[in-house]
Amino acid sequence: MLSVVPTPITVRVPAKVNLHLSVGDPRPDGYHELVTIFQALSMTDEVTVLVAEEPGIDVHGDGADSVPTGPSNLAWKAVQLLAEHSGRDPEEPGVRLSINKGIPVAGGMAGGSADAAAALLALNHLWRLELGRDELSEIAGRLGSDVPFSLQGGTALGTGRGERLVPVLARHTFHWVIALDRRGLGTPGVYTELDRLRAESKPNRVGEVEPLLEALATGDPRQLALLLGNDLQAAAVSLRPGLRRTLRAGVQAGALAGIVSGSGPTCAFLCTDADAAVRVAAELSGAGVCRTVRVAHGPVPGARIVSEDRADRPTPPQVHA
Ligand SMILES: C[C@@](CO)(OP(=O)(O)O)[C@H](O)COP(=O)(O)OP(=O)(O)OC[C@H]1O[C@@H](n2ccc(N)nc2=O)[C@H](O)[C@@H]1O
Ligand SMILES: Nc1ncnc2c1ncn2[C@@H]1O[C@H](COP(=O)(O)OP(=O)(O)O)[C@@H](O)[C@H]1O
Structure with a gap:
């Protein structure tokens, strides 16, 4: 058949x-x-x-x-x-x-x-x-x-x-340098660490989101850099203290600002433009603070099909006996 x-x-x-x-x-x-x-x-x-x-x-x-x-x-x-x-x-x-x-x-x-x-x-x-x-x-x-x-x-x-x-609304493209750490961090543990830190002291909380929405609409990376914020950063840094050095090294390499990505340990550095990102990436890779460094831009679209060759298309389908 x-x-x-x-x-x-x-x-x-x-x-x-x-x-x-x-x-x-x-x-x-x-x-x-x-x-x-x-x-x-x-x-x-x-x-x-x-x-x-x-x-x-x-x-x-x-x-x-x-x-x-x-x-x-x-x-x-x-x-x-x-x-x-x-x-x-x-x-x-x-x-x-x-x-x-x-x-x-x-x-x-x-x-x-x-x-x-x-x-x-x-x-x-x-x-x-x-x-x-x-x-x-x-x-x-x-x-x-x-x-x-x-x-x-x-x-x-x-x-x-x-x-x-x-x-x-974010009409402009932003340029990032991404610093990957040697080992991962588990998300639940980072949330738990934040609860622990909050129970024993009052770590700073990020402010309101509206100014950041305005910065995104203008597309000015310098304005956006001032407003990046992540409540999980303190917890990620507490679990992985070396991230402090990575964050400092990115800014010393010329990034506008650095932030822990979500629950970490990856750090993301916002740069002025694509050329600056390449320069920052080169300098940061020489600093020896992370496993590897990549350049990225955003926003990009979500999940999308890149190859589709369905049976109802004119191209011949595979036929198995
Ligand atoms: C921190 C963030 C920031 O975008 O992403 P990552 O950095 O992990 O990628 C997310 O909140 C992660 O989302 P995701 O990884 O999908 O988490 P889930 O599978 O839904 O939940 C995993 C665990 O994270 C904690 N969790 C997650 C989301 C949330 N709003 N509150 C939580 O406390 C809970 O302990 C939960 O059991
Ligand atoms: N398809 C997958 N890709 C990566 N990790 C996965 C996948 N499915 C399950 N995992 C598990 O989920 C954990 C979290 O991985 P990941 O989603 O990459 O990180 P994060 O939650 O920090 O964004 C990993 O340690 C891995 O064990």
Whole structure:
């Protein structure tokens, strides 16, 4: 018997940085109420989904060794949730995932969330579910607080756990230098450390978000640099004191400002323009304060299909006997 097998679908999905991250008190469900501004950056993962009798995941690229390939992989959880949602057997979804990591693992740049968002979008097409963005975003929010933003991309205001999003006007491109640390930091531990610090002293809190929204609208990186703020930074630095040196080194290298990205330990440095970012990156890599340095820009779009060769297209499909 002949059966037509849809060809694989690849989705490219961006990392994020939080330009503003205001963390409230813990809620009864253990999450913290946030007011955050996400920006999607030009560091990306690629996730390919393909129909396969033998389900599974393979992971390639930077940090692949520390990404789980079993059921705890967030992208696999996305496969199972979407299978369940669409009446398939979540234990036998009949697909393989191939993940190519360009986003640092456990770096505070939402790499796992990005892969989950990519898997949702790719399967929506592979399985021809035709779910709209709102429905996908609702499913994404059940996988993790950052997953809806990985789908949406651009620049957005996040509230609630970070999953309720409103797009933000940011007409200009901002240029960043990203300093990757040698080891990751676990997100829950960083939130717990912030609660601990707050119980014993009164660490500074970031201010209101409105001035930062105005700076984004003007597109002036100097104005934006003055307003970057992250309540989790103190907790990340407390757990990883070496980050203080990294943050200082980036500014000494010529960045306008530096910030810990989300729960860290990655640090993001805002630069005046693309040339300045290249200069800062070169100097920072020579300072020996981090594992590696990259240049990125934002905002960029959220998860999007970069290769699609569906059976209903004029190109011939693969045919398996
Ligand atoms: C800190 C942030 C900032 O954008 O990102 P990362 O730096 O980790 O990428 C996010 O809040 C991380 O979002 P995400 O990684 O999706 O977190 P989730 O899977 O939903 O939750 C993991 C754990 O983080 C804590 N958590 C997360 C979100 C939130 N608003 N309050 C919390 O306290 C909880 O301990 C939760 O059990
Ligand atoms: N697809 C995935 N990519 C990366 N990490 C994953 C993935 N699925 C599960 N994880 C686990 O999630 C943890 C957090 O990873 P990641 O999402 O990259 O960081 P962060 O939450 O700091 O943004 C990792 O330590 C890893 O064990």
